[in-house]
Amino acid sequence: MAELPFATDAIAPRLLAWYSKQGRALPWRQTRDPYRIWLSEIMLQQTTVAAVIGYYQRFLENFPSVEHLAAAPQEAVIDLWAGLGYYARARNLHAAAKMLVEEFGGEFPQTVTELQQLPGVGRSTAGAISALAFERHAPILDGNVRRILCRLFALQQPPRSSAAEKQLWHWAELLTPVADVHDYTQAIMDLGATVCLPRKPLCEDCPLSELCQAREFGLEQQLPLKQKSKPVPIRHEAALLLEKQGKYLVRRRPASGLLGGLWEFPTVSIADGEMAEQKVRLLMSDFAVSGDLRPLGNITHIYSHFRLELQLFQLSIDDFPQVAEAENDWCAAEELSQLALHGAHKKALEKLQGSGE
């Protein structure tokens, strides 16, 4: 490895001193309960603090311990996760809770290696739990730390490349102190979230600015280097908003895959050259219903890797259709708003209610 531009043990004291004055008070910072720390770490994966706090509180009210979580049906876990995104996290969380109860006797393991056996717990999350709950000397490498290290060492390569990843982990390990690991870990994440910002870092407020190589070279605005982004494809779908006596037909998506376990109105995909209304009529024949479709317009919903264009069609019927009740459910309008619909269909519901239904 290249020669270090500063003494690595100079970092932690500066961060700790800064954190004791400027650190934020967050709900999961008051505890050393591994269950609560684990839950917060999973919820915070690729998710902002502001988005998580409400979910975190609500989740703990429903599942105050790993035993409660393990005993719950998976659907209940998904429902409490609805709106937070990345639903595999909820499935993995539930599976890990069962594993903890059944194989670990309800006790959390303390080492990174063991923690990484839990589904949904990778190297960084394992490090976080080990450091935060057990004061173990374990590094993390989340988005905050990655950005800070890229600047601190003026790393001139794309931070997601495998070479950079290896280098960053090495630095993360060097900087992580043996003592006060909990506070150090919270501190470095806080610094990234409030001072070493992606754009326009607040270097005047940074306790590491004197040591920062990017700052020394005037590169703090340029680093970390940007990854080149691909164009996002567009997917087309159509949804059938089937109404009978004020109730609408909804169903749960399959438990795995995109938006797993969330509710939606029956939906079909529209390939290039296909007509949405014709595909919806195929759906109608599945349900053995007929009548005039009423177009309700389009919804656009942005995902990280594609854009969804969703066409809406409403149909009111009188006869009770032959719908498999196991997979489908009739839901009144006021119930729909409480349902764990995914984002695009929440928008569809709003459009439906705005249309005078």
Place this chain on the structure above:
DNA sequence: AATTCGGGGGA
């Protein structure tokens, strides 16, 4: 090594 997986917020 590249892709999949959400939704929200800031500039």
Place this chain on the structure above:
DNA sequence: TCCCCAGAATT
């Protein structure tokens, strides 16, 4: 718009 967020699992 574009980018990022307390990343992990799958291909």
